[in-house]
Amino acid sequence: MGEPTAFRCVSCGETFDPWAVEYTCPSCGPLKGTLEVLYDYRALARRLTPKTFAETQQHSLWRYEELLPVGREHAVNLRAGYTPLYACRTLAIELGLRGLWIKDDSLNPTASYKDRATAITTGAARKLGRAACSCASTGNAATSLAGFCASAGMPCFIFVPGTAPRPKLAQLKAFGAVVFAVDGTYDQAFDLCAEASTKFDWFNRSAAVNPMNVEGKKTGALELWEQLRGELPDYVVVSVGDGSVIAGLCKGFQELVEIELADRMPAVFGVQAEGAPAVAHAFTRHTQGQPIVPAEEPAQTLADSISVGHPRDVVKAVRYVADTGGGFVTVSDAEIAESGQELARRVGVFAEPAAAASYAGLLRLLDAGDVPPDARVAVFITGSGLKDPESMLHGLPAPTKIPPELEALEEHLDL
Ligand SMILES: *Cc1c(COP(=O)(O)O)cnc(C)c1O
Numbered sequence: 001m002g003e004p005t006a007f008r009c010v011s012c013g014e015t016f017d018p019w020a021v022e023y024t025c026p027s028c029g030p031l032k033g034t035l036e037v038l039y040d041y042r043a044l045a046r047r048l049t050p051k052t053f054a055e056t057q058q059h060s061l062w063r064y065e066e067l068l069p070v071g072r073e074h075a076v077n078l079r080a081g082y083t084p085l086y087a088c089r090t091l092a093i094e095l096g097l098r099g100l101w102i103k104d105d106s107l108n109p110t111a112s113y114k115d116r117a118t119a120i121t122t123g124a125a126r127k128l129g130r131a132a133c134s135c136a137s138t139g140n141a142a143t144s145l146a147g148f149c150a151s152a153g154m155p156c157f158i159f160v161p162g163t164a165p166r167p168k169l170a171q172l173k174a175f176g177a178v179v180f181a182v183d184g185t186y187d188q189a190f191d192l193c194a195e196a197s198t199k200f201d202w203f204n205r206s207a208a209v210n211p212m213n214v215e216g217k218k219t220g221a222l223e224l225w226e227q228l229r230g231e232l233p234d235y236v237v238v239s240v241g242d243g244s245v246i247a248g249l250c251k252g253f254q255e256l257v258e259i260e261l262a263d264r265m266p267a268v269f270g271v272q273a274e275g276a277p278a279v280a281h282a283f284t285r286h287t288q289g290q291p292i293v294p295a296e297e298p299a300q301t302l303a304d305s306i307s308v309g310h311p312r313d314v315v316k317a318v319r320y321v322a323d324t325g326g327g328f329v330t331v332s333d334a335e336i337a338e339s340g341q342e343l344a345r346r347v348g349v350f351a352e353p354a355a356a357a358s359y360a361g362l363l364r365l366l367d368a369g370d371v372p373p374d375a376r377v378a379v380f381i382t383g384s385g386l387k388d389p390e391s392m393l394h395g396l397p398a399p400t401k402i403p404p405e406l407e408a409l410e411e412h413l414d415l
C-alpha cells in the first residue's frame with residue numbers, strides 16, 4: 001500500500017498528517033479547502049517498475065494499491081476499474097486522428113465512473129472503523145455508494161433534494177440505502193448530510209469534500225497508461241460536473257510523471273454542457289489571472305449527471321487542468337444527444353448523455369482546432385445509457401411493423 005505522507009489543502013497549501021483531517025481544510029472551508037493526498041514519490045519512483053501493477057494479478061483498481069491510501073485488505077467485494085479500452089481505428093481515420101481510444105467506464109459495478117471513487121472511500125471507511133457511510137447526491141454517486149455499502153453490509157444514508165426524479169431513486173433503493181428527501185435545495189441536502197455525518201460518525205462520500213474520492217478517480221489515468229503500454233495519448237477528453245473526475249485523471253497523470261513511469265502528461269480537456277458551464281467559466285477566469293471563485297451558475301441540461309450549478313471540486317479541476325496544458329469546452333444538448341447515438345452506432349458503447357458529452361466535446365475541439373489532426377486521443381465514457389434509456393431515443397426510427405411471414409420481411413429488407 002502507498003502510505004500517504006500528508007493531506008494538503010489545495011488553496012492555502014497547509015499540510016496535515018494523513019487522516020488527522022478527514023474532509024476539508026478548517027481555514028479554507030468545504031468549497032475552497034479540498035485536500036490532496038500526497039505520497040513519497042521519490043521512494044515510489046525507486047520501487048515501482050512498469051511491471052509492478054501487472055504483478056499484483058488484481059483485475060480491478062486494487063492493482064494500483066501502491067499508489068492508493070488504502071490497502072486491499074479493506075476492499076469491498078465489488079470489482080471497480082479494469083474497464084476496457086477500445087481502439088477505434090475506422091472512426092479515428094474518419095476524424096483525421098492518428099489514434100482514438102474509448103475507455104468504457106460504464107462497465108463498473110453500478111455502471112458509472114463513480115464506482116472508482118466509492119471503492120476507495122468505502123475501503124477507507126472500513127480502515128477507519130466507521131460503521132456507516134453517507135452521501136448527498138441524486139445520481140450516480142449515491143447509487144454507487146449504496147451498491148458498495150450493500151456489498152459491505154454497511155448502512156448507507158443518502159440525502160437528496162425533495163425534487164429528485166423518481167427513476168433515479170430506483171437503483172438506489174434496490175441496494176437498500178436509507179434515502180431522505182430533504183425539503184430544500186441540493187445545497188441544503190449537502191449541508192445536512194455533512195452535519196449529520198459529523199454527529200453520527202458516518203463516513204461522508206459527498207462530492208469533493210472527501211479526498212478519498214479523487215484517489216479512486218485517478219486510477220482511470222493509471223489504467224489508460226497501462227493499457228497503452230506506457231504510450232500516453234496526446235489528449236484526454238472527459239465530461240465535467242463537480243470537477244472531481246477530471247481532477248482525479250489529472251492527478252493520476254501527474255503521479256505517473258512524478259514516479260518516472262511517464263515522461264509527460266496528456267493535455268486534459270473537460271467538457272461541460274452549455275446550460276451548466278460553471279467549471280468552464282471558472283477556468284476562463286483563471287486564464288485571465290482572476291481567482292478561481294467557486295461561483296454558483298445556472299444548471300439546465302439533459303445531461304443530468306453533469307447538471308451542476310455549484311461545482312464542489314472547481315479549484316482542483318481548474319488548477320490541475322491548467323497544469324496539463326488542457327482546457328474546457330462546452331457543448332449543446334443537441335450535440336450531446338447526437339453524440340450519444342453516434343457512439344452507440346459506431347463504437348457499440350451505450351453512454352448516458354453526461355458521458356456522451358465527452359465525445360461531443362472531442363468533435364468541438366477538432367472543429368475549433370484545439371485538438372490538431374494527427375493527434376492521439378482518449379475519450380472517457382463515464383456512465384451507462386441504461387441508466388436512462390428513454391433519453392437516448394430522440395429522433396431514432398420506430399421498428400418496422402410486419403406480419404410474421406418471410407415474404408413480408410423481404411419486401412422491407414434493403415439487401
Ligand atoms: C459524476 C459524473 C460526471 C462528472 O464527474 P464530476 O466529478 O462531477 O465532474 C460525468 N459523467 C457521469 C456519468 C457522472 O456520473
Ligand SMILES: [Zn+2]
Nearest residue numbers: 009012025028
Ligand atoms: Zn486551506
